[in-house]
Amino acid sequence: MAPMPFETYAETRPFAAAIRDSTETRDMPPWFADRCCGRFSNDPSLSAEQIRTLAAWAAAQAPAGDVKDAPAPMHWVSGWNIEKPDxxxxxxxxxxxxxxxxxxxxxxxxxxxxxxxxxxxxxxxxxxxxxxxxxxxxxxxxxxxxxxxxxxxxxxxxxxxxxxxxxxxxxxxxxxxxxxxxxxxxxxxxxxxxxxxxxxxxxxxxxxxxxxxxxxxxxxxxxxxxxxxxxxxAKRVLTLQLTNDHFLIPPRDPDHRVEVRGTLPNDALLLSFFPHMHLRGKSFEYNILEPGGRIHTLLRISHYSFYWQLSYRLANPLPLKAGTKLQAVATFDNSKDNPHNPDPDSAVTWGDQTWAEMMVGFFDVAVDPAVDKQRYFVRSGFGAR
Ligand code: HEM
CATH class of the missing domain: 2.60.120.310 (Copper type II, ascorbate-dependent monooxygenase, N-terminal domain)
Structure with a gap:
């Protein structure tokens, strides 16, 4: 999906400077969770040392090293990325x-x-x-x-x-x-x-x-x-969602806040998140609202990108008690400074197409195998609560 493959030295070498730059800014590999909150098993981020190594390689004119040390060529799976489907x-x-x-x-x-x-x-x-x-x-x-x-x-x-x-x-x-x-x-x-x-x-x-x-x-x-x-x-996985479909984003508003809350009616083990907005999506976070007013942020994405619809899988799944109050907070940038904004002069509401908006915080939970989803949230399609 990337514009160029980095499978061989010859393919990679011309991009040494771009690799240095995109890793130093952490634009690559793509990942949007702020480091403040949560640890995720699918976080591909490079360590500071790995980033320094790539920068040093670029500074040294991107040497090939000893060909004997090269890793074996990749064998790509054709067809399915999962095991052979049943x-x-x-x-x-x-x-x-x-x-x-x-x-x-x-x-x-x-x-x-x-x-x-x-x-x-x-x-x-x-x-x-x-x-x-x-x-x-x-x-x-x-x-x-x-x-x-x-x-x-x-x-x-x-x-x-x-x-x-x-x-x-x-x-x-x-x-x-x-x-x-x-x-x-x-x-x-x-x-x-x-x-x-x-x-x-x-x-x-x-x-x-x-x-x-x-x-x-x-x-x-x-x-x-x-x-x-x-x-x-031992556990059944359910995909639930925190959705607000009743918002109105005023024209030219650079930071319009939309939130939604829900209460878990049963115990659940929280596994992962999948936030979804469209082109005006600016930030998204999932919180637990604790008694006494404390906010425990589970995932914060300060710089949301519509072009990267990623899921965020908790490294340590989190047991949640029945009655836990969950909150999702999104902000939208409807200003002309948002380069992806199709029309800063329009007031924006919920809609299927990308020129309209969505605010959906999908999340996966594991529950007792006999528990049915309907007991959690009455929810409708990709487009409703
Ligand atoms: C250490 C790992 C990675 C490095 C060093 C890297 C490096 C780069 C570089 C140098 C560019 C060109 C940036 C420019 O235009 O200046 C790029 C673009 C891109 N890469 Fe990566 N990449 C990495 C991981 C990934 C992964 C894991 C994916 C996909 C899951 C990916 C997908 C893309 C895409 C789609 C682009 C096009 C530009 C965009 O849409 O933002 N890259 N990458």
Whole structure:
């Protein structure tokens, strides 16, 4: 995904100065969690010593060193980044995209045909066309769910394609569990042993796809790979969200604050975070509001970048008691000084497309395998509380 590979010395050498600069500023490797708060198992940050080593190498005209000491060439996995999936669900037909314009969110219902309940230890969304897929959310629609019943199976459709007003409205709202979210830069889900997501027998995976256009017609057939857990896990993983969809960001406001709070109704082990905003997103943090008014910050991103949709996995999962008050706080920069701002003169509200905004703090928790998600938060789709 980067503009150039650094696999061999010959490929890397011309970029010595850029490597020095981008590591000294910590622009590379990409990571946005402030060092103040939390430790994360997927933090790729270099140590100060590693950064000094790269700078010294650049200053010495980027010598090759002794070829005998070179590491063996990388063997890249083609296809899946997770283990060989036990089940692959692929869009049966391609979504054809126009050359230009906004594409409303597309939904694709993929039947799992699972005859028995399945625990999922790893999952990956593989875009058929990485240029076209802006993000994808895979929901688990259990056989009990009424969501999108009556909608076509296996073919892409938008909410507005559905025949009745009620169906159009309900398409955006679901309390189905999220299996995983894909955005460029995100990693597949690989839960530690003893943890898994639950897919009941007879479920469908519903993909919600946000496509962007790039000046020429394209097509996409995205697939989802699932690795089954061999034993029932000790803990079930649920993806919950702290969402505020009722904000209004005034025109030209450089620092508009939006917050949301929620209370955990049951004990849970907190595993990871995935903040999501659009182009005006400036900062995001997750806090615990402790009795007595103290704020315990779990993750702070002072410089949010829409272009890096990363998840932040706690190095030490955090047990939280029922009644814990969680808060997510976002700020938005709607000024002309935000180089990504599509229009500083507009007042901005919630919306699917990137010129509108979102404020979603996804977080993963592990709970007793028998506990159902609905007892935590009644939540709707990528776009609601
Ligand atoms: C120590 C590790 C890394 C080094 C030394 C490094 C170095 C660089 C350099 C020198 C550039 C060009 C910057 C410029 O335009 O001046 C760059 C850009 C980029 N790199 Fe890295 N990189 C590292 C890790 C990564 C990783 C882990 C990813 C992906 C997960 C990544 C993705 C990108 C992308 C997408 C760009 C394009 C510019 C952007 O979108 O910000 N890099 N990197």
């Amino acid at each position: 089940a692959v669900l692929e869009m049966p037909v391609a979504k054809h995209l126009p050359a230009t314009g906004d594409v409303p969110y597309q939904y694709i219902i993929l039947p799992t045909k699972f005859r028995e309940d399945r625990w999922i230890s790893m999952s990956e969304i593989k875009p058929g066309n990485r240029m076209a897929v802006h993000h994808a959310v895979a929901y688990v629609r259990s056989p009990k769910s009424h969501w999108l019943r009556g909608a076509p199976v296996g073919v892409p459709f938008a909410a507005d394609d559905l025949p009745t007003e009620a169906q159009k409205r309900d398409a955006m709202w679901t309390d189905s569990d999220i299996l995983l979210v894909y955005a460029p830069g995100s990693q597949p889900d690989q839960w530690p042993s003893g943890f898994a997501k639950f897919v009941p027998a007879g479920s469908d995976i519903v993909l919600q796809m946000h496509y962007t256009t790039h000046g020429h017609p394209m097509e996409d057939r995205t697939s989802v790979g699932l690795v089954f857990s061999q034993q029932p896990p």
